Amino acid sequence: MRFDRAALRDVVAIHDDQGVLSFYVTADPREEAAVRPAWRIRFGNQLADLRRQISADGDRPRRTAVLARLEQLETEFALLLNPTESGLGRALFAPVGSDEVWTFSFQLPVADQVVLESTAYVRPLVNTVETAPPAGLVLVSRDGLRMIDYRYGMAEEAGRTDFEINTEDWRRMRGPAPSGLAQQTVAARDKFERRVDENLARLLRAAGPGVTEQAANRGWTAIALIGDVQLTEIVAAELTGDVIQIDAVVDALPPSKIAEYAEPQLLAARTRFATALADGAKDAALSGGRGAVGLADTLNALNDSRVAQLLLAESREWSGSRTADGRLCPPDQIPQGESAHEHVQEDRMGERMIERALDIDAEVIVLDRQAAETLADFDGVAAILRW
Structure with missing residues (x-):
């Protein structure tokens, strides 16, 4: 499946x-x-x-x-x-x-x-x-764009855009030129190359919306542009979101090898993204904004369906309890008017938090060790809130 x-x-x-x-x-x-x-x-x-x-x-x-x-x-x-x-x-x-x-x-x-x-x-x-969510690998060359869909460790072709620059109507001086015309020949050749480059840049810019459409349709969380940096920069200027530029020419490799080549940069980008979310959640929570940090506050936000993004440290586990009506509680915290014997003990609170987050259509973000350092003093758990 x-x-x-x-x-x-x-x-x-x-x-x-x-x-x-x-x-x-x-x-x-x-x-x-x-x-x-x-x-x-x-x-x-x-x-x-x-x-x-x-x-x-x-x-x-x-x-x-x-x-x-x-x-x-x-x-x-x-x-x-x-x-x-x-x-x-x-x-x-x-x-x-x-x-x-x-x-x-x-x-x-x-x-x-x-x-x-x-x-x-x-x-x-x-x-x-969550270590390898959907991403687009876009190989950029003078011949066109080759797109690869990379998700959950699997890579497959996702289409290509071929470029064709018609130069038939352009005058280009060919063959040996008389010595007196050498300078004119060089100038003509430079002009020809400039026209080629200008048209290539136009084609690269025009390809941007197609990449954006692929990203939206396939749910890419990041786009890696791979190729000569002078070419990838043109396409990158037409894109939004998390765009990574990799200066390398690997067009001839199969999808799996290209994904293997790009994986370290994708992993670093995911770590940066997760770290920024964790920092944002912490800053928002400590300033009274739309953020929650620590197990107790995050569970309260989940219980009230206020969580937009749940941030969990990959290597941490939590415990607590669950009330008869399904509310999640941190250890040793019993809501007013209830007794401990009415609670079901939960040794896998991380599992319950994920279930609750997905049930309220919140996104779950798993933090690797580096990204989780931001939440080391807050039980390794936080949330970006809807309100």
Whole structure:
């Protein structure tokens, strides 16, 4: 199944009172030489642990249902663990009480996990895909523009614009010139080249709206212009948003190699973007503006549906509780008029925050270690607010 943000919302919405099974595995090609690759052994061990835990569950109907569902999924597990299938990172979600199955694969590693909860466990999925959100790689040359769509570790051709400069009607002096005309010949040649460059610049500027349209249609969060800097600067002037210029000529490479070449610059751009958001959220919160920092204030904003962008440190985990009506609370904080025994303890509050954010149509931004340093004194969590 092709992954996009709509698919993420579909996965977050999966709920089953008996439980939803979530499986993550990374098919590491470096381990393929082994008779039984380590990643397959890890998956088998985690699955065996889950079966033991379920077998000890005192709720007999639930125990029976989960074990039966695991048996039904054997065919899906075979595909998930098949080294010839595409995708480095793979994910599978299956509610216990139905036959539905959601599977995704990416050219990105995921944290190997097997989880049974009442909802799909999506934080490893969010952490993975947010490291490589949709971006456009635009190769700029004198021959035209070649566009590549790069998302979630996968790169594919997205179209091209060819340039043709018609010079048939232009007079250009050819062949050896008499010595007295040498200076005139040089001037004519320079004039010809200037006309070529002027027309090329016009074609590059005219190509800008097409790149912008592709970016909007494909949801590109960034655009990397790759080529001679004198050419990329012309196109960059016609674009808005996060535009990266890479001075290199890699036109002949396949999409995957071009993406590999551009990835460090894209990663640096994402870190800059996330750091700016974190700084903005902190400054807004501390000045009484539309920002929240720290677990308590961010949870309150999520509960009130005020969050536009939720910022979470990739490596942090949070705990807390959930009230009977679904409000999220930080540890040891009980709303007035309620008692602790009415609350459900939440050891994976990050998961609950992501669910709530997507439910209110907020964007989730995962902060890498560098970007998260801004929020080190604020629990590694913040939000840009709608009001």
